[in-house]
Amino acid sequence: MAKLEVSSKRVMLRNYVTGFSQETYLELSQGTIVLKVPQGSNAILVKNLYLSCDPYICKKGTVYRKPYLTYHELFKICSPKKGEHVFVSAASGAVGQLVGQFAKLMGCYVVGSVGSKEKVDLLKNKLGFNEAFNYKEEHELDAALKRCFPEGIDIYFDNVGGKILDAILNMRTRGRIAACGMVSQYNLEQPESIKNLISIISKQVCIQGFVSHEQYHLYPQMLDTLLPYIREGKLVYVEDIAEGLERSPAALVGLFSGHNVGKQVAAVAHE
Amino acid sequence: MAKLEVSSKRVMLRNYVTGFSQETYLELSQGTIVLKVPQGSNAILVKNLYLSCDPYICKKGTVYRKPYLTYHELFKICSPKKGEHVFVSAASGAVGQLVGQFAKLMGCYVVGSVGSKEKVDLLKNKLGFNEAFNYKEEHELDAALKRCFPEGIDIYFDNVGGKILDAILNMRTRGRIAACGMVSQYNLEQPESIKNLISIISKQVCIQGFVSHEQYHLYPQMLDTLLPYIREGKLVYVEDIAEGLERSPAALVGLFSGHNVGKQVAAVAHE
Structure with missing residues (x-):
């Protein structure tokens, strides 16, 4: 694969968060990244389509939930x-x-x-x-x-x-x-x-x-x-999709006031 | 066994207890009871030598501990x-x-x-x-x-x-x-x-x-x-024995300030 420089959006914390998270604590910035898989490598390049928004992302410390x-x-x-x-x-x-x-x-x-x-x-x-x-x-x-x-x-x-x-x-x-x-x-x-x-x-x-x-x-089992x-339709799963990385800070913070209906994700690309 | 009327001491609550128990909440009184096993019965008469003093006796509700x-x-x-x-x-x-x-x-x-x-x-x-x-x-x-x-x-x-x-x-x-x-x-x-x-x-x-x-x-096991x-002496058990029923209210209340050293009992009779 050829070396490719692309424009990239990022969401980053402005500062260390104390108390309730607010959307203004996060900022969207624009930069560039280089997409490249080294010649002869077995690595693959992955394109993220969705990001998971989970309460633990805002928590001090980490709790893993799948x-x-x-x-x-x-x-x-x-x-x-x-x-x-x-x-x-x-x-x-x-x-x-x-x-x-x-x-x-x-x-x-x-x-x-x-x-x-x-x-x-x-x-x-x-x-x-x-x-x-x-x-x-x-x-x-x-x-x-x-x-x-x-x-x-x-x-x-x-x-x-x-x-x-x-x-x-x-x-x-x-x-x-x-x-x-x-x-x-x-x-x-x-x-x-x-x-x-x-x-x-x-x-x-x-x-x-x-x-x-x-x-x-235990995942396969x-x-x-x-x-x-x-x-058979006996098990359903409801998702709440925020469109675009720009909306992910609001989606993330919204988890704490229950704005989401179902699993909250952010769609950052479409195929 | 012949019917036998004997003098009996009792420790009774004066009133419903709220907050920390105090010795004065309990009172010692004297009465008589009739010792008798009905003719032809398989029942036996038991003489208590020791009474167990446990925190749950003073607690609202009951927790059993053995x-x-x-x-x-x-x-x-x-x-x-x-x-x-x-x-x-x-x-x-x-x-x-x-x-x-x-x-x-x-x-x-x-x-x-x-x-x-x-x-x-x-x-x-x-x-x-x-x-x-x-x-x-x-x-x-x-x-x-x-x-x-x-x-x-x-x-x-x-x-x-x-x-x-x-x-x-x-x-x-x-x-x-x-x-x-x-x-x-x-x-x-x-x-x-x-x-x-x-x-x-x-x-x-x-x-x-x-x-x-x-x-x-599971007791026998x-x-x-x-x-x-x-x-073999690899397991010892320490008891704190209050002598006489008269001392049992103090022994019971003392559990909450840790006066006992080891399991608290009251010896109410000797063989």
Whole structure:
């Protein structure tokens, strides 16, 4: 391949970020890069069409999340059984929408919390959740949980941490919590307090934190299990596509206020 | 057996307890009871020699703890491996002293926290802990943990909750926490806040709450394992005996300020 100099756009941080991320913390700049694969090399040049926008990109430190790999984590950590009562937060997001559908395929009763009426509709009408609520419209989180789970919660797949996690800690005996993410906490100077941790003793609750980057070897096995469901339309995946690199800072920051509906990506090129 | 009326002392609560328990909340009274086993019955009359004084007796709600049964919980929840770094709080108490010795028998490096210099000596010189510290003398809990665990903590057996649990949450990758008790929290109107729970995600930490009353079927198996150690003097058990029922209210309340050295019991009769 010949050496080729091309114009390139970049999104970069202006400065070290503290507190809540804002779009103005990121700046778009223009430069040039040289595209070249050395002669005789086995390397290939890859063209990125989409970029993933994930909450951890804005977080101090790094949490790796791969939506499809949460399949193994849900089953390994939570062992969902038919008829169990499952709650998923950030349930229309990249991870939550799949977790809820996996649990439904297992025959569980599944409820999700989201941040808008539109997302409640998505969960109930497109993704097949049994119930869903908009946490921003609930004055009493405990009351919303009691309404949706009169018999209590067996499994909580936590994507948000903070108040919702705290409210759920007093769950059913032998409850299981998969701690996947705590998006409500990433940009706080001081994390919110958890007050109900003592409940886990008498309820024999297990809380397991996880990252997915150690599960790559299970990827083929997961595809074997899930591809038939996808082909049959029993598993759907909703994406929110921001057009152009210029829109990626807003898309990234929007994750923290729940602007995205489904997995947020930025389309930076078209084939 | 003939019907026999005997004089009997009783310790009773004066009122519903809120906040920290005090000795004056309990009152000693004298009465009579009739000792009788009905003719032809297979029942037997039992004479209590010792009473167990446990923190959960003063707690709202009930947490069951059986020291010896924590053997199974330690191994089931924490899977201690040779060379791993284990921390035990309330480490000279009924549960802690055994957990530390079990972990030592597994070849772990074991550190305990206690509330007096006398107990530090007990842990290091009688119970064989590698290290121990008096949490009341440490201005910075984080510094004490760093000093005792320069490479971090793999396993935490939690008997106290609150600040110590919070400080330990940022442990080594794949750390395990057995949540056995939270004695620092039982008498608070508002539990202390936990702020570091987010650490469990990137560190892939597992926290498992447990009660022991579901493990009775394992009791014979545990005895088979432990009796040889006890006979060889490789496992010791320290008891703090309050003489007489009159002293049991003070012994019970003293648990919350750490007055006991070892498992607290009250001797109410001698053979």
